[in-house]
Amino acid sequence: MPSLAEIVIGIVQSLFIISFSPLMVGIMNKTKARTQKRIGSSVFQPYYDIIKLVRKDEVVSDQSSWIFRSSPWINFVAIGTAAFFIPIFLSYSPFGLVGDILLVIGLFALARFFTMLAGLDVSSSFGGFGSSREMMMSMLLEPALFLTIFVVSLTYGGSNISGIVTTSADSSLISHPQLIFAMIAMFVIILGETGRLPFGNSATHLELTMIHEATVLEYSGKSLALIEWSSAIKQLILLSLIINIFVPWGISSSVSVPLLTTGLLLFIVKVSLLAVSIAFLESRVARWRLFRLPDLIAMAIASSMIGVVFYYL
């Protein structure tokens, strides 16, 4: 049984993800603005947006059903629950006794399932093509993500996130060449899962570029706030996964205040660096044509496969 301190830290970690995630979006937006020679909005703008949206009245389509109305809640609950399983500054989460990384993937799939249904529910073509594109992407991203997990759990033994992170904190990335392939794949998958360029452009609302935005086009007010927030949480979860699986250096492996503080500070530095570099990358590439994206995901799958072969040979 985990001790009380561990449980408290586990809850603090998940609340940290939930509350810190909009800031990450702000940092990425700011970086993008700066690379485009704009001043950009404050890094705290996503928080202001959420508070503003929560206070606004909603408009709900007369064609929609309870699926449309409950989908933001299911989204938030599923992704918020996923946050409980992610180690941030303590290398193990007491919630590892509840679920593993496959459960996190399952929770993401649950959220996505209802987002796609909500897109269809409003009977507009925007929602329809949003769902259609999301369908295509998710159908390929899910196996890609699973294969990456496969390589990681082969290397570190089992799909328990706490186990993976604890083991990887004690070993070096260089000693496991297969992990480099997995990391490349994971990076591509994160770009896809969060709808970043070259997959989609979350900054525009244009028919040609929308994927995720199209499915949630009809939302307003509180529902939109929940959706924006849950996609921010999902993004931070994925970034934390890539950091703590592949470069967990400095993460605390026991409950002690100085170690936890260093762990937290190092995590913030690492995740901000990763976010800034993704945002910088976004300003350098153009969006790919929709039907070229499967090639990119196939590349990620191939990379994981090479990782598997490397592990066994």
Add this chain to the structure above:
Amino acid sequence: MISNLVLFQIPILLFLVGALSGLLSRNSRLARPMIFVPAMIGSIFTIIFSIDIITGASLKLAIPNILPFFNLEIFVDGVSAFFMLIIGIVSFAVSLYSIGYSKEYETKKRISVFGFLFNIFILSMILVVSSNNAFFFLIFWELMSLVSFFLVIYDHDKEENLKSGITYLVMTHFGTALIFVSFLLGYIQTGSFSFDSLRESSASFPLLVKNLVFAFAFIGFGVKAGIVPLHTWLPHAHPSAPSNVSALMSAVMIKMGIYGIVRTVFDFSGFGASPDFAWWGVLMIAVGSISAVSGVLYAVIEHDIKRALAYSSIENIGIILIGLGLSVVFAAYHLVSLSVLAFVASMYHTINHAVFKGLLFMGAGSVVYATHSRNIEDLGGIIKQMPWTSLLFLIGAVSIVGLPPFNGFVSEWLTLQAFLSSYQIPSTILQISIAFASLPFALTIGIASATFVRLFGITFLSRARSKHALNIKEVPRSMIIGMAVLAAACILLGILASLGISLISSAFHLPSQPSSPLDSITLQNNAKNAVHLSMPFVLILFSAIAVGAFGFIRTIGGKTSKTIYGTWDCGFGNLNEKMEYTATSLSQPIRAVFKVFFKPHNVTSKEFFVSTNQYLIKSIKFNSITKNIFEESLYQPIISSTLRVLDKIRKIQTGKINSYLLYIMITAVALLLFVRLSH
């Protein structure tokens, strides 16, 4: 305390009563209760009996010389009881559902015949899993196949249904023939048709015979289970049958194929922990992967709601076989705990598929009952008029896709864990190939999600796409309760996963400690990192987050109002159902990505006002066709070459009696010569 022999006889009697009273009811007003109430009670007793066997001792009896040479032997152990439990649960729900569903057949068709066949069908499946003698097994197997054939062609005024029935009849007999060969091989070795003698002496068969017994049984039972490429009957027969029968066929009957494979591999074929047998598992994984991927790929583009569900059954049989194959490979290398894990995963998916596919077929049946259309392009907006059916169908869809906290997730999670443990196999080739097999498995899960988003979204959400879906009303209460039974089973098996696992391990006598239903699943495959899954706790987290988020939003945001207004139409106005996304357009990207498989072919024909002016177009007709590569490149050549040979043979059948007399004489002379020369 009633002995389990009596408990076994009660359901048999009840189903016979149901069948007879069905025949005697003569379409009276009491016909429906007379048919389905005995079936319901019989199903309840089947459940009680199977739980009694799973928790207690097995039942064995023999009635010698019921026919010359052949003893009627009954043996119900945990394995049979597990499958009997599946039969009981699904047929209880389906019988309840049928009380309402068969109302529309009351006036049109002879419901008495239907009632007879329905009861005999369930009874034959119970007898298949409980017989302990190859001869009677085949008789019951044949009974099951024939009765289901008559049920498939029950709506025989549509020619399409007759065609499906014939395909089914041919394929199922092909399968039965191979099963027969497999049993005969055993008979040659042991000199007895009793399964007991197979059990005792199969370990001493030569390796070649063991391999042959397995191969014939696998293909033969595989036809019934619907493995690719022997699946062609399935997507035709399941939609043709009335929906309550499709539910029984898809949820239960194809599991009889799985039962046969499990029995053969672990009971009759002399399987042992030796790498010689690893190829059995590899074959199952390969066939399972192909079935899973091709089943789901056909499901995702299918327009007929029942046919899409039938294709999805092929997919799920693939998943079950992948688990079974992993279990066999692990067992061949003597990795007992991993073999148990994969086997539990496979059996868990078997029972899961029975409950959610039964539920989904009944849901589809309700949609057809209300709208009289199976084409999802005609439907839409049903959720507003049929809220209960939609909710229950959604539960089935979420479960089959494998989303937490429903039951599909648990079995797929277990299978994935089995994949993740494949590194313990001491053979590099197998390690790498099983790792590669996880790709089709993961891809299947991804596409299944798309399939059911499309099936649920297009059928139940947004606006009605045609008059079929307008002015409909919710189905009768008995149908809703029938579906709700299986929906409850989906939720229970998802949340109380340990309950399902204890059930399976006590049914199959697997080495695992019984645990309380609320316990988490713990897998200790690696010395360092155990893996856990605890659905009740996930639910606690769900509610904590929901309450927290609700509290936060209400404190910060206060109370806000909701305005109901039209969907955003870019300011043009008059959004109508023709502007909605259709099922075809929704899956178009998937068709494009997998064009190697679908070979899509588009034909556009334009009609002009004046043929000289190509700019003024009167109408455009667009036709998009996908090809079925299995039917075109495998079955068509076989069928056409068979026909060619038969055409040649027809030439000797002149119809003249003199020539037939000549043939008889030639045969007689040849036989006489043969007898003379062979002495």
